[in-house]
Amino acid sequence: MPERIASAAAAGPDPAVILRADNVRRRFGGFTAVDVDRLAVRRGEITALIGPNGAGKSTLFNLLTGFDRPDAGQWMFDGHSLAGVPPHKVARLGMVRTFQLTRVLARLTVLENMRIAAPGQLGERLWAAPFSLAWRRREKENTARARALLARFLLDGKRDEPAGALSGGQRKLLEMARALMVEPRMVMLDEPMAGVNPALKQSLLGHIVSLRDDGVSVLFVEHDMDMVHEISDHVVVMAQGRVIAQGTAREVTQDERVVSAYLGERFGGDLEESATTSSGGRDGR
C-alpha cells in the first residue's frame, strides 16, 4: 500500500491529466480481470482504449465510472478521488459514460431522454415537484439546449417519438447526445462503433472529434485498430487485464507486444462475436 501512495504522490497533480488511475485491480473468483498499474488520460484529447476480447477494457470502464468496485486501487478525476464513489456522483462530477449496448429509455420520448440528463433541475426534488413554478423555467432552458444538441446529432425531427422507435444507429447518437446534456468534462464511450454500419461509423467518428473540439476529453473503448488510427490522439492498449502499451496510434501499432496480442485475436474472432458474448454476460448478471 505505501508504495502505491508514494508513486501517486511522486507524480504530483499534472493539470494536463484529467483522469489518472493507479494500481487498479479487479478479480472475479480466481481470475484477474483488471490489473492496471497506471493509466493517464490527458485533458482535451481523444484517448482510445484498445485490446483484444477479454482484455478487461469494459471492466476497467465499469470500475472507473463507479459501476463496479475494484479490489484495490485508486484513481483521480480532475482533482477528485473517485475510489468508492457511486456512479451517479461520478456522473455529477463531470465524467459521463455510455454503454456498449445502448441504453435509451425506450418508453420516454427522444426529447424526454435528453431532458432527464440535464443536471440541477430543482423539479427532481420531491418537495419542489408539485410546484411547476419551481422548475418550469429551467425546463424551458433545458429543452432549448436539448433541441440544439438533437439538431447537431440529426435527431431533432424524431424528438417527440419514443426512443424505442429509433434505429440502432440513432440510439447510439441519442446516447451520445444525452451524455452531453449532463455537461461533462469527460465522456467515456464504451465501444461506440460496435455493430454499426460503415456510413454511421464515419458520422460517429465525426461526432467524437467534435466533442474534443468543444473541449471535452474523450476516452473510448474500441476494438478495431483502423478506427482508432483516424481520430485518437493517444492510444492505450490492454491485454489480459494489463496495460501493455501506451502512445500515439503509430507507436503502439509498431509495438511487438501489441502485434502479438492482436495476432491471436485476428484469427480468433471478430467484432460481432465480441458484441454477442458481452451481451450474454450482461443478461446473466
Added chain:
Amino acid sequence: MDILTSALRAGFSVDAAYFCLAAIGLNVQFGYAGLINFGQAGFLAVGAYGFAVGSVSLGLPFSAAIGLGLLCSVALGLVLGLPTLRLRADYLAIATIAAAEVLRLFFGAAFQDVFHGRDGISGFSAAFQAANPFDHPFLGYRPSDLWVMTVGWGLVVIVSVFVWSIMRGPWGRVLKAIREDEEAVRSLGKNVYAFKMQALAIGGLIGALGGFVVALGQNSVQPDNFSFDLTFIVCTMLVLGGAARIMGPVIGAVVFWAFLSLVGGVLDALTAGQDPTIPAWLMTGDQIGTIRFVLVGVALVLLMIYRPQGIFGNRKEMALHA
C-alpha cells in the same frame, strides 16, 4: 336488477374507497417506479394501528393520531427499503410480503394490552362521526358510511391530484426512467436509490391514508383486516385499471368492487333456495367467497399475460418496452 344496484353500490362503497387509496399508493411504487411491493397491507396496517393506538392508548387528538399513523408508514418504508432497494427487485417483494405477514401476526399477538390481539382496537371514531353532516340514509348507504365515503373518496381525489402533480414533471420523469433502466439513469447522475426510497415512502403514506379510512369506516382495526388478500386485491385492481396512469387505480377499484359484488350476487342467486340452479354437491352458498377469489386470481393471471396494460390501456406503449 337488485344484483345490479348492489354491484353499483359496492363500486363506490367505503371498501372501494380504501382499496382505491391502497392502489394509488401501489401505483406510485409499482406503476411508476417499478418497485414490487407485495406488502401494501402492511402499510395500511401500520397507518391504521398507529392512528388507533394514538387515539385510544395515547389519547392523542385526532390530527396527532393521524400524524402518528403517517409517521409509522414512512418508518416501515424506510426499514424495508434501506436494505432492499439497492438489490434485485425480488428482494423488495420478498421483504414486503414477509413484513406484512409478520406485522399482522404482531398486531394479533404482541402487546395484548395495547393491540388487544385479534379483537383489535375499537372505539375511536366518535369525534370523527360527531362532525358527520349526514343525518339520513341516502341511496341505501347509512349516514355514518356516507360520511366515511365522502372523506374516503375526497382523499382519493386529493391524492390523485397530488400524484398527477408530481408525476407530470421532472421527478416523475426520473421515476419512469428508473422503471425502464436503472443503470442508464444512474449513468446520468441521478441517485436512483434515493428516488426509489421516496417512491416507496410516498406509496406507503398513501396506503396509510387507506388504513385510516378502514379504521374510521369500521370504528375498529383488527389484524385480519390486513391479510395478504388485501395486497393481492389491490394488485389486481391496479393491473385491471391500468398501472402508471392517474385514473388507473380509481377505475380499477370501482370496476373491481362492482364486478366482485355482481359475481357474488349472481352466484348467490344460483345457489339459493330449495332447488338451486347449481346443485349443492357442486357448490354451496358458503363457497361463494372462495369461488369469487379464484375468479379474481384467474383475472389477474390472464390480465398479466394478455393485457398487462389494463383493460383500457394502450398495448403499443407496453410493447415498446421489449
Added chain:
Amino acid sequence: MRLRPALSLALLVAVLVGAAPTAVATASIAGRTTLATRGDDPETVKVTGKLVNRDDTGSTPVGGGRVTVTDASGAEHVATSRPDGGFSVEVPFEAGPISIKLDEGSLPRGVTLREGSRNPITRTISGTLPLTVTFVLGKGDRRTMSWADQVPQSLFNGLYFGLIISLGALGLSLIFGTTRLTNFAHGEMVTFGALVTYGLNVAGIDIWPAGLLAALLAAVFGFAQDRFFWRPIRRRGTGVLAMMIISIGVQFILRNVYQFFTGGRTETYRQYTTPEGHQLGPITYSVRDVVCVAIALVLVLGVTIALKRTRLGRATRAVADNAALAATTGIDVNRVITTVWAVGALLAATCGMLLGFSQAVKFDLGALQLLVMFAAITVGGLGSVWGAVLGSLLVGTLIEMSTLVIPSELKMAAALFLLVGVLLFRPQGLLGRAQRIG
C-alpha cells in the same frame, strides 16, 4: 405444536366453527360489503375443541374437563369433554363478545392452566368469522423445567423443522436458479403434498404410501404446471417481474381452490399424530421424527448428488449459470426447466407431507411457510443449493429458539429479522456468489 413437545404442555384448542367456514377470507377482506350481500346468517355457532394433555410420556386425551361459554346475552352454555377429549356446544349466533372459560377445578390432578394464560378468553363474533382460542395447559410440575433445560430441545426442534423446510426451499431455489423466477406459489406445492396425503390417508391408505403417492402426483402437477403454463408464458417473452406477479396470482388461485375443497377445516392425519416419545439426554424425540429426518436427508442428499453427478444435474447447473450459453452447447433448456419444476414440486410436496404431522393440515399450510422458505434461500444465497439447505437449518433453528424469548405466535418475526439483517450486511447470502450491487 408438535415442535415443542418437551414443554409438557397440554393444549386445549377450542375452535369456534362458524356455520360458514369458507367465509374466513371473505369476511376479512370484503368486510361489511360481503355481509350485506349475504342473507343466510347462521342461527347458531358450534363451539368444538379437544382437550389433550401432553407430557414426557406422550399425550392423553382429558375427559371430564368443563368449558363454559357465555354468549353476548349473558346466557351460559356448558360443555364437558368426552373420554376422547373432544367437546362441543352450540351457542346462538349473535354479534357481540362471548367468553370461553375453562373450569380449572374440573381438570384431572396434575394438569393445570399454564401460568400467565388467560382464562376466560373473550372473543367477539363479528360477521361469520370463525375464531380460534387456545388455552395453554401444563402439568403441575412443568415449572421444574428451567429456561436452559429447554435449549437443547428447541435446538433439536429447530434443526428438525429446518431440515423439513429445506425440501421446500431447495425446490424454490432450483426454480429460481434456472428461470430467475421467484415463485410465490411454491407454498401451494407444499400444501398440495399435505392435502393429498391427508385425503389418501383418510381414504384408508397407510400414511407412508399415501405420502409417496402425493409426492409423485405433485411431480406430475409440477411438470404440467411448467409444461402447459409457465413455458408458454416464457415463450411470449413475458418479463421476470410480470412472471412474479403471475405467480402471486397462481398462489391466490390454488390457495382458494384448496379452501374450496377443504372448507377451511383444520385436519390431522389418521396415523402417528401423537407418537410415543423417547428420551435421549435432554431431548425428546419419536420414531416418527427419525423416519421424517431420514426421508428429508435422503431427498436433500439425493438431489445435491444428482446435481453433481448426473448428466441432467450438470445440465441443470449449466442452465442456472447461463441459460443462453447452455442452449448453444446443445442442452434442451426447456426440458431441464420442466424437470426442475417436477423435482421441485416433488420436494415441496414431501415437505408438506412431513409438515402435516406436526402442523395443522389446512389450505394455507404452505402459504404460511413461504416466508420461512424465502428467508432460508435469501440467507443461504439465492440460487445456491447448499445455501438453501444451510439457510433452512439456520432459519428453522432461529425460529424455534426464538420461542424461548418471544411468544410462539410471533416466531415468524425471527425469520423476517434474519432476512432483513442478511440483506443489510451480506445481500448475496452466506453461500451466494457476490453479485454486483448498484
